[in-house]
Amino acid sequence: MPEPAHGRPAAHIEHPGGPGPAVDDTAPGGTDAATQRRRARRSRRYRRDVRWSPYAFIAPFFVFFLAFGLFPLLYTGWASLHRVELTAPTDMEWVGLRNFSRLLEDEFFWNALRNTVTIGLMSTVPQLLMALGIAHLLNYRLRGSMFFRVAALTPYATSVAAATLVFVLLFGRDYGMVNWALGLVGIGDIDWQNGHWTSQLAVSTIVIWRWTGYNALIYLAAMQAVPKDLYESAALDGASPWQQFIHVTVPSLRHTILFTCVVSTIGATQLFGEPLLFSGGAGATGGADHQFQTLGLYMYEQGWVNLHLGRASAIAWAMFLILLVVGAVNWVVARRLSKSA
Amino acid sequence: MTGRKGRAGRQLHGGKFAYAALIVFTAGSLFPLVWTAIAASRTNTRLARTPPPFWFGSRLFRNLEIAWTDANMGTALLNTTVVAGSVATGTVVFATFAGFAFAKLRFRMKNALLLLVIGTMMVPPQLSVVPLYMLIAELSWTDQLQSVILPTLVSAFGVFFMRQYLMEALPGELIEAARVDGAGSLRVVWHIVFPAARPAMAVLGMLTFVMAWNDFFWPILALTQSGNPTVQVALAGLGQGYIPDQSVIMAGALLGTLPLLIAFVVFGKQIVGGIMQGAVKG
Numbered sequence: 001m002p003e004p005a006h007g008r009p010a011a012h013i014e015h016p017g018g019p020g021p022a023v024d025d026t027a028p029g030g031t032d033a034a035t036q037r038r039r040a041r042r043s044r045r046y047r048r049d050v051r052w053s054p055y056a057f058i059a060p061f062f063v064f065f066l067a068f069g070l071f072p073l074l075y076t077g078w079a080s081l082h083r084v085e086l087t088a089p090t091d092m093e094w095v096g097l098r099n100f101s102r103l104l105e106d107e108f109f110w111n112a113l114r115n116t117v118t119i120g121l122m123s124t125v126p127q128l129l130m131a132l133g134i135a136h137l138l139n140y141r142l143r144g145s146m147f148f149r150v151a152a153l154t155p156y157a158t159s160v161a162a163a164t165l166v167f168v169l170l171f172g173r174d175y176g177m178v179n180w181a182l183g184l185v186g187i188g189d190i191d192w193q194n195g196h197w198t199s200q201l202a203v204s205t206i207v208i209w210r211w212t213g214y215n216a217l218i219y220l221a222a223m224q225a226v227p228k229d230l231y232e233s234a235a236l237d238g239a240s241p242w243q244q245f246i247h248v249t250v251p252s253l254r255h256t257i258l259f260t261c262v263v264s265t266i267g268a269t270q271l272f273g274e275p276l277l278f279s280g281g282a283g284a285t286g287g288a289d290h291q292f293q294t295l296g297l298y299m300y301e302q303g304w305v306n307l308h309l310g311r312a313s314a315i316a317w318a319m320f321l322i323l324l325v326v327g328a329v330n331w332v333v334a335r336r337l338s339k340s341a
Numbered sequence: 342m343t344g345r346k347g348r349a350g351r352q353l354h355g356g357k358f359a360y361a362a363l364i365v366f367t368a369g370s371l372f373p374l375v376w377t378a379i380a381a382s383r384t385n386t387r388l389a390r391t392p393p394p395f396w397f398g399s400r401l402f403r404n405l406e407i408a409w410t411d412a413n414m415g416t417a418l419l420n421t422t423v424v425a426g427s428v429a430t431g432t433v434v435f436a437t438f439a440g441f442a443f444a445k446l447r448f449r450m451k452n453a454l455l456l457l458v459i460g461t462m463m464v465p466p467q468l469s470v471v472p473l474y475m476l477i478a479e480l481s482w483t484d485q486l487q488s489v490i491l492p493t494l495v496s497a498f499g500v501f502f503m504r505q506y507l508m509e510a511l512p513g514e515l516i517e518a519a520r521v522d523g524a525g526s527l528r529v530v531w532h533i534v535f536p537a538a539r540p541a542m543a544v545l546g547m548l549t550f551v552m553a554w555n556d557f558f559w560p561i562l563a564l565t566q567s568g569n570p571t572v573q574v575a576l577a578g579l580g581q582g583y584i585p586d587q588s589v590i591m592a593g594a595l596l597g598t599l600p601l602l603i604a605f606v607v608f609g610k611q612i613v614g615g616i617m618q619g620a621v622k623g
Contacts, residue, residue: 064495140353269465
């Protein structure tokens with residue numbers, strides 16, 4: 001049963017909110033009866049308000065959330081069991097699990113999965129390590145510390161599209177800045193886009209560039225919450241700054257680190273814009289040999305280039321299942337961490 | 342922001358190494374943006390020569406003009422402003438109402454509903470685009486802005502964020518006192534919840550605006566480059582060979598990024614504070 005959200009004076013609660021004025025016949029005078037009636041009306045209105053207003057407050061959110069969040073999620077599952085073509089999306093032909101069993105034999109799916117994992121590792125691990133170091137430096141008392149913080153965040157303000165367009169030029173084979181700089185130290189022109197690892201490294205660089213500063217600020221916020229006496233007692237025990245970083249800072253940040261790992265993993269799983277635009281006008285294959293095609297890009301290719309919306313839905317659900325596994329691993333690690341604390 | 346002596350957080354003075362390393366990192370963060378402007382101020386033929394240019398040329402305004410008209414960047418900027426503005430406003434208002442209800446009110450199924458909201462926070466956008474695409478195809482909404490506004494008008498993260506903030510920032514006694522004075526729920530929200538939530542609303546608004554401005558996946562499915570693009574759709578078109586001139590492409594990238602960069606320079610302190618505050622709450 002719904003209860004009043006907050007304590008009310010008992011007098012109001014005692015009046016039953018039945019139909020008609022709550023006539024308390026013992027009331028001696030007319031004015032008093034009027035007060036009673038008014039009170040009863042107010043208390044009824046109050047109870048109605050307390051009972052229904054929470055639903056009114058969450059309703060606008062849930063209307064949109066159900067229509068554009070939850071319903072599409074479930075309908076994608078439904079569509080993945082059908083043959084649906086982009087040209088006639090209303091003609092759905094039931095195929096059961098065929099879209100999924102197809103994926104298991106599809107070399108491009110496995111290729112995209114492998115690429116997603118390797119690009120994910122190549123972008124997430126250096127990114128978070130660097131962010132930890134930068135946060136440590138930003139945690140010093142610095143002149144112009146706000147300048148450093150805002151500057152670290154400017155890549156975050158840059159969109160995937162804008163960032164990828166400039167990195168395509170920087171990683172250009174013939175006239176790119178990166179190859180020019182490598183040429184100065186005697187390394188010959190690298191064909192970044194067409195190599196397997198070089199293209200993945202270049203795509204990872206874009207991700208690293210965009211997100212390192214953002215993660216550094218998150219770590220910095222957590223570092224500022226570490227009690228100062230922990231460092232003082234460590235210093236008294238003769239711990240060097242490096243030892244303090246390893247034995248005080250990093251353990252204090254373990255929940256934040258786990259949080260950034262999860263968020264970055266989610267981001268890496270759905271990587272799409274960078275590999276799409278890194279191949280220039282060459283379409284959604286992720287390079288001539290699919291060398292940097294991610295799952296997100298493969299889903300787009302199946303759905304919007306090859307026009308198989310059913311298969312695209314199956315890939316989307318496969319991505320979701322992968323994320324669920326990641327979430328479960330995270331949950332286990334988090335439990336271990338809080339036990340060891 | 343800098344902790345006083347004795348408070349949490351270590352506050353040693355940074356040495357020469359710290360400054361040197363931070364300057365290198367800052368240079369790396371800013372360089373691609375600066376070079377976007379340099380490339381946008383050159384000719385396409387100059388970009389196809391080694392060594393690449395390191396300083397500004399004289400073609401900036403010419404290239405910006407071409408990008409503005411030929412690459413549809415003018416329309417795109419206007420559209421993105423409308424989209425990001427609507428999405429940020431909608432998200433903040435709806436999230437504050439729902440966040441308040443989840444933080445301070447009692448109702449049936451509250452915990453189950455909250456769990457549902459939190460549970461869908463990590464669902465990737467790939468899982469909703471197929472039905473959304475069918476929907477806008479059915480309604481003939483392709484190239485219309487509502488097709489990108491409505492699906493992102495509310496966010497599960499926003500509700501969670503506002504709930505976390507209001508749990509702490511909004512004293513229950515304040516609401517009770519207003520109730521005793523006979524204030525209805527709407528008046529409580531207007532006179533007590535909104536003022537208390539204002540800092541978090543500002544942070545959520547800024548973060549949502551940036552995210553909506555840079556949103557990529559769904560807009561490139563729902564809108565077309567030559568029709569009614571947002572900035573990101575126009576840039577995707579540029580990158581996929583819509584215009585072959587590299588310096589014009591860079592001018593387009595510059596135009597699409599500049600508004601947010603200016604906002605970051607003006608509101609930098611608040612945005613940094615917002616992200617750090619959100620991190621501690623999360």
